[in-house]
Amino acid sequence: MPDQPKDATEKEMEFELLKNILEHIPIGIIVLDSEGRIKLLNQWQEKISKINRERIIDTFFHDTYQRLFDQGIMDGYWDLIKNGTPYNYTVHDIYPQFYDQKITAISRGVKLPPDQGFVLLHEVSEEMKRDKQGLERLEDQLAEANNFLMNLIDTSPNVVITTNNDGFIRSINRTGQQLFGFQEEDLLGSHISGLLENGAEFEQQFQRAVDGIGIELTCLKKDRQSFPARIQTRDVVTKNGKFQAKLVLINDLTWEKRLQEKLELTQKLAIYSELMAGIAHQLNNPLVGVVSFSSLLLDRTDASDPKRELVETIHDAAQKCQLMLSSLMKSIHQPESAFQPVDLNEILENALDVAKAEEPVLSANLAFDIQLGGDIPSIRGDSFQLLEAFRNILVNAIQAMPRGGQLKVQSRLNDLPPAVAIEISDTGEGILQENMPRIYDPFFSTKRNKGTGLGLSFAFQVMKAHSARIVVESEPQQGSTFIMSFPLRQEDSQ
Numbered sequence: 001m002p003d004q005p006k007d008a009t010e011k012e013m014e015f016e017l018l019k020n021i022l023e024h025i026p027i028g029i030i031v032l033d034s035e036g037r038i039k040l041l042n043q044w045q046e047k048i049s050k051i052n053r054e055r056i057i058d059t060f061f062h063d064t065y066q067r068l069f070d071q072g073i074m075d076g077y078w079d080l081i082k083n084g085t086p087y088n089y090t091v092h093d094i095y096p097q098f099y100d101q102k103i104t105a106i107s108r109g110v111k112l113p114p115d116q117g118f119v120l121l122h123e124v125s126e127e128m129k130r131d132k133q134g135l136e137r138l139e140d141q142l143a144e145a146n147n148f149l150m151n152l153i154d155t156s157p158n159v160v161i162t163t164n165n166d167g168f169i170r171s172i173n174r175t176g177q178q179l180f181g182f183q184e185e186d187l188l189g190s191h192i193s194g195l196l197e198n199g200a201e202f203e204q205q206f207q208r209a210v211d212g213i214g215i216e217l218t219c220l221k222k223d224r225q226s227f228p229a230r231i232q233t234r235d236v237v238t239k240n241g242k243f244q245a246k247l248v249l250i251n252d253l254t255w256e257k258r259l260q261e262k263l264e265l266t267q268k269l270a271i272y273s274e275l276m277a278g279i280a281h282q283l284n285n286p287l288v289g290v291v292s293f294s295s296l297l298l299d300r301t302d303a304s305d306p307k308r309e310l311v312e313t314i315h316d317a318a319q320k321c322q323l324m325l326s327s328l329m330k331s332i333h334q335p336e337s338a339f340q341p342v343d344l345n346e347i348l349e350n351a352l353d354v355a356k357a358e359e360p361v362l363s364a365n366l367a368f369d370i371q372l373g374g375d376i377p378s379i380r381g382d383s384f385q386l387l388e389a390f391r392n393i394l395v396n397a398i399q400a401m402p403r404g405g406q407l408k409v410q411s412r413l414n415d416l417p418p419a420v421a422i423e424i425s426d427t428g429e430g431i432l433q434e435n436m437p438r439i440y441d442p443f444f445s446t447k448r449n450k451g452t453g454l455g456l457s458f459a460f461q462v463m464k465a466h467s468a469r470i471v472v473e474s475e476p477q478q479g480s481t482f483i484m485s486f487p488l489r490q491e492d493s494q
Helices: 008-024 043-049 066-070 075-083 126-154 174-180 199-208 254-299 308-333 344-358 360-364 383-399 433-438 455-465
Strands: 028-032 038-041 087-094 103-112 117-124 159-163 169-172 215-220 226-237 243-252 340-342 366-372 379-381 405-414 419-426 469-475 479-487
Touching: 008 043, 028 043, 038 043, 043 117, 075 087, 075 103, 159 174, 169 174, 174 243, 226 254, 254 308, 308 383, 340 344, 340 383, 344 360, 344 366, 344 383, 344 405, 344 419, 360 366, 360 383, 379 383, 383 405, 383 419, 383 455, 383 479, 455 469
Parallel strands: 366 405
Antiparallel strands: 028 038, 028 117, 087 103, 103 117, 159 169, 159 243, 215 226, 226 243, 340 379, 405 419, 419 479, 469 479
């Protein structure tokens, strides 16, 4: 049987059913006519808009919901009205038209066939809003963790560098920038071998530094100064083992090496002190006999006897040796027991006279520049020890200028910190850099068949006993400068 046409009652029932469905469906629905007037608004849309529908029926959507357009989120609406182009997008943190509480919403718009108007569908998603807020919190936490990690890396006492697998630099922390003297942008993309003194051995050396095993290399700063460093490398990989970067850790060993050198020197000087104490003790016994018998011989020698001068020379020399040994023993066992107020300028002048007398031929070809400060206070010290220490340094300076030159001796008062500075400079041969760490070693000498290697070692011990600091500045063929700084204490004369 052919379908019977529906009567008016049946059509009315279907319309009511459709109307009920539209009214109660949990999606906001707005039906517009072809010009954009609101013709229908279901109760869900009324709920999410928080407006009585009767107030906005037959108004233009773009006028009634102007606030949405002002926020720039309804651009697709005009394409729908003019061209029938549907739109579908999700917007976050927008203000609705009729209340001030940011929401996350899904908005859709389609054209009704055939040219009967448009349907707008709206959903407010609390779940999406919570997800977005959770995502934002995670992003904030991630950013905070990333900032903490970057600050941790930047403030690390070690240099932290990342490179690609071929050794080209991708990042360097602030410590590395300060140590090497480069800005990060200067190094990005350059090869890490440029930071090594011997970059040609990069591959071979770095292969030994893998898996966190440290190796010692010499690094090079921007100003071409080198420094010792311990280098470790390891690969940074994902959980799946995919390579991401190579991590290079560089630890500056400059201070560690200096401390090690000082410790080694201290150990050598301790051995030297024990040796000198033993020698002094052994020499003192026969010297007592020389002094005693020369004194008896003086008593028995008449003043007119031509041999008396010889006996007096023997007696005086023996007494000086005995005094020297006594001072040496005190400097080793009780360095401050013989300290008295002493005039450093006077001791310097005496030491210079002794050094000239010891090297008369070389001294004759030298120019002497003596600048002794007039405001130098006395300090507590052992004049004999200081005389010998200055003499040793002055003799070395004179011997370093066999073809002539200038010897400068200067004393001055420093204010901060309060100290007396003694400076002895020559224009001689200088000291080779490889010998600098050993100049205070007992028995180390570069003088062939001339030096004992004990002069500077003794001077170092004397400075240490007087709480003084001694430093040397020297370049080959440019001469040397020894600077000794004696700290002033309250009991020192002003």
